[in-house]
Amino acid sequence: MKKIACFLVQAASAASMALWIILVFFNPYSAVTEYEPIVNTFFMLFLPAVLALLSIFKSKKSWLFAAFLWSLPISLYLAGTPGIFAFFGLTSLAYLIGFILLLSANKQPFPARKEVE
DSSP states (O other): OHHHHHHHHHHHHHHHHHHHHHHHHSOTTSOTTOHHHHHHHIIIIIHHHHHHHHHHHHTOHHHHHHHHHHHHHHHHHHHTSSSGGGHHHHHHHHHHHHHHHHHHHHOOOOOOOOOOO
16 A cells, blocks of 8 residues: 555656646746746645655655645646646645555554453
8 A cells, every 4th residue: 555655646746747847848828938937836836746755755644745735726726727737636636645545554453352261
């Protein structure tokens, strides 16, 4: 379960970083000379992806949840747009699913009860 969560979060982080690069540098509807959208999306999309990736390597589940909450507002906005940038909603959802999987992987089942004779 932990391996699946780690793979899911790593894939979502890489996808989010790649989507951000496409959004900023290869989007025909944005001007590269305008820095405000670049800075805003960097802080709202790219940095949470980095934080999610670091959370896997440092084994910090709280960082992963923080990355989900951090990227949620703009990811919900972009999820409603047509085109490939709607996938930001899926990457944010993958952070949440990875967090839930990591939480459930750490819970130990109850020990077997010893029968008293």
